[in-house]
Amino acid sequence: MKKVEKVTLTINDREVRVKKGMTILEAARDAGIHIPTLCYHEKLAPYGACRLCTVEISQNGRTRLVTACVYPAEDGLIVQTESPQVTKIRKMLLELMLASAPAKTIQDLAQQHGVAKPRFEAEKTNCILCGLCVRYCNEIKQANAIGFVGRGTERRVVFYPEIASTVCASCRECFSLCPTGKLPSETDGVCFDDLTLEDFLGARQARV
């Protein structure tokens, strides 16, 4: 049997020994150390968008901030998951998210981090663009029925009617992934991009 290569790193002053190739996040979870995430899913490729898993690492005397979901666990790495700078970043990220997506998950997370009311005003899109639905549909289902359109502050998620009308009704697997509950709550009524899921279902039934 091939011997599994291991690396040893320190997370929050605890020595952690994990398989080579794991990320800091996987290593931390392995050791029972909690790092908050929103866009991470173990079945999907790391995406690095919510930045909530930002941690502080020190290596060769150099300290910097990286996202734990992407950064590989390396020998000798010293990781701080709750340093003052990390906490500051997380609080601000949650405050920013709370302004546009005041869903229960986000509110709870914010509360845990001591963020009460956001100081910012934003359109309530109720979507943090974590891309879990898009990536799940693309990577796992390989249906590509849902995707991003627009850039920058205009970015949003839409269903592509021509695909969604044929595949979504029998799937809906992305619903449970949505951290803000936007998908299940809104697709039954008004869907993204002002298309109703009934439109898709109707189109499908018509064909059947």
Next chain:
Amino acid sequence: MARLRSPADLAGIRQQVLSQRGEKRYIAINASGTCGLAYGSDQVFQAFVAEIERQGLTEQACARATGCLGFCENSPIVIIFPDDICYFRVKPSDVPEIVSKTILGKELVNRLLYKDGKGKRIVHEGKIPFYKHQSRIVFGNNRLIDPKSIDDYIALGGYSTLAKALFEMSPEEVVETVKRANLRGRGGGGFPTGKKWETTRNAPGETKYVIVNADEGDPGAYMDRSLLEGNPHSVLEGLVIGAYAIGSHEGYIYVRQEYPLAIENLFIALNQAREYGLLGKNILGSGFNFDVTIHRGAGAFVSGESSALMTAIEGKVGEPRPKYTRTAVSGIWERPSNLNNVETWATVPLIISKGADWFTSIGTAGSKGTKIFSLVGKVNNTGLVEVPMGMTLREIIYDIGGGIRYGKEFKAVQTGGPSGGCLPESLLDIPVDFDELTKVGSMMGSGGMIVMDEDNCMVDVARYFLAFLAEESCGKCIPCREGIKQMLNILNRICDGQGRTGDIDLLEELSEVVRDASLCALGTTAPNPVLSTIRYFRDEYEAHIKERRCPAGVCKALISYYIQPERCQACQICLRECPVGAITGGKNLLHVIDQDKCTKCGTCLEVCPPRFAAVLILSGEPVPAAPPQGTKVERTKGTQQ
């Protein structure tokens, strides 16, 4: 065109081109550059071709359509070689006179010569202050080359450096030379080029890519475009040398679709190079194979970021990757990919040809060689300038740029593009250098340099750049997308006179998180314009927030236009020009602006004759009560200035 099978063939073709030329005089017209074309340089070029033919001078003179000549605002520019006589703003109707007098005779056409600040005419290009203080080692060949002619490039010794690299140097020696030259990336990051090359060279994998980053997207910056348009072979030669050093056989040029002329000239250059055997299999008989594909970008600022650019080349949406593996090791299709900026590649042949010691003799301790800047904004001379690293901002703005327009006060210079910083007067004596600029809160960037005067509101400037970045962010990560959006919201309300106590602190707090937590360099540098304006122009922010006053008189919500009764001469110009009919008055009657109707477009201020200068911008103070309607003007004849 015959295929060149050896360095001797290349030298042979060069001799042939040179001997065909003989003692001809060359007339360079910037008719193959976007800036020149916009001014009608192509008509001037055509006029020269026709006139030389008409006067039967085809043996003595030849017109050459060149790329950008730097001093774009004086286009169409004509330079006559070898005399170095330079004419500005030439019209097609001037051409017969130029040919008769200057080409045929020894006479100058005085009215077309450059006139300096004191009214003195200057004959030679090299004596014009704008050019005199530059060292155009990379950009200077633009004036000697028709970019559509590979022979022009070869006549200057072009591709002989490639021959030298292929036949006299090992790949390792090439890498070593670039490393010793301490060439740093001209795209903005300033990463040591040689080190990057070495990383890609040593990275595991057979297939490796070399890429030219020509996704220049900074507002007001056009260095890369002008190089590609004006001297595409210099970029190409650098690229082939780099490919040889790295061990790559496939290259990409990622150029924005918005640069049609650059793309056209590149295609021509690639085809000519292929025909000569300078690209393709067995280059110059060396056994080295290399070819290039042009990838046209779909116009996204963020695609200038290396991983986003490579994702775009793969055919996906140009978004940066979250990985911490360098693209030099895992880039396009996860293969080692070495990306350098246009200007970096164009510098490579110079280093290989003249040596690392020559290159390191120019510049500062940490930044070697020259840098091309696009000097724009409120300076007298705008255009592309190439200066040795270490020149001070003051020298660039005053000696080359000729100082601030209309005798106004300098306020700030923004370096490094939209995510650079705004530096005040007190920092004008710092040298242009990667590290020095970063130290004071700005950056070298790809070479944008925007000069601002007393009429620029620094809060409004920060807002402008943030609005650009909000639109150009890919929107993937939260700190960049949401953080910039909220920073922009705050800047908007400050400019709208709704600023709140604590807004400056909140901006700083947001800046820190956007800088530290964003996924790519677009986000991590985005706070620069905000942080630098707060750092150096905090009083302007405070005036907006605390006094509801815009000191520069820019932010519409905070200003009023006012006609001073004692200066108004009832000339009725503003009355006529006001687009919303907000000005009352009449012949001999004082003009008054109805503040409720006024949209603050500034037309009245613009059209009021300077000798009256009756219109004022008021900010932070109430508009004085209007005189009773029908008040007659007091004539000030005789006391007018």
